[in-house]
Amino acid sequence: MGNAKESSAKEGTAAGKSAKPDKFTFEDMRLKVGDRLQIQPPSRLSQERFFVKVIGYLHNVSLLVTAPMTPHGLRLQLIEGEKLVARIFSSQNAFGFACTIDKICKLPFDYLHLSFPSEVQGSQVRKAPRVKTKIIATVTTVAGESVPAVITNLSANGAMLDARRNLAEKGESIKLAFRINLHDIDAYLSVTAVVRALFADGAMDNGVTFVHHGLEFVNLQTNDSVILQSLIYQHMIEHPDTMI
Incomplete structure (x- = not known):
């Protein structure tokens, strides 16, 4: 029994340290043309992170990406030989690698030749990562009533829905319709969800009380x-501070 407890304790300790980055190969990232990378430039330029797109690569030679641009549409003033850190979420992993700017090209458009990643680090994110959101939704109740609500956090498997009143009881199903923007393209979703949790906040400063509905999506279309899933990963890479 004592050994079993010690074993469990060790496993728990190991689980607590599972966030430590593991080593991966370039192929593990499954990069494709058009994939978005988050780039961290030298601190002399900015503390912000920028997004670029993969336009190709030659294995063990070079990785080609579009040049990072400022929010005002200006090219970031990088210098050949400077080091960058790149990050991407793919499948269930968060990857990162250091690279060097080998060549800055301006024709026929602005792009960079980056050194081919010699070491890729990564860590597994949970199966259903959840992010904070503020998405307006229309809920259709069991009685067929349409009610406005707000999705305050979202995963690929479910959501937290806030409304000014109780929209359903635990175990009941509701229909949820909402619009999202994915890579600058609007998408309209209509899904069925089961209420798994239900609780209310105290009155806010404006006197409004919100009821929180913990939802599990069911019978999702492929x-x-x-x-x-794409929306969640977009949020994770563009707004890492929204991860829950």
Whole structure:
């Protein structure tokens, strides 16, 4: 019994340290043309992170990406030989690698030749990562009533829905319709969800009380599932502070 307890304790300790980055190969990232990378430039330029797109690579030679641009549409003033850190979420992993700017090209458009990653680090994110959101939704209740609500956090498997009143009881199903923007393209989703949790906040400063509905999506269409997963990963890479 004592050994079993010690073993469990060790496993718990190991689980607590599972966030430590592991080493991966370039192929593990499954990079494709058009994939978005988050780039961290030298601190002399900015503390912000910028987004670029993969336009190609030659294995063990070079990785080609579009040049990072400022929010005002200006090219970031990088210098050949400077080091960058790149990050991407792919499948269930968050990857990162250091690279060097080998060449800055301006014709026929602005792009960079980056050194081919010699070491890729990564860590597994949970199966259903959840992000904070503020998405307006229309809920259709069991009684067929349409009610406005707000999705305050979202995963590929479910959501937290806030409304000014109780929209359903635990175990009941509701229909949820909402619009999202994925890579600058609007997508409209209509999904069925089961209420798994229900609780209310105290009155806010304006006197309004919100009821929180913990939802689990059911019978998701394949296309809707793909859109939700893509949206979650887009949020994770563009707004890492929204991860829950």
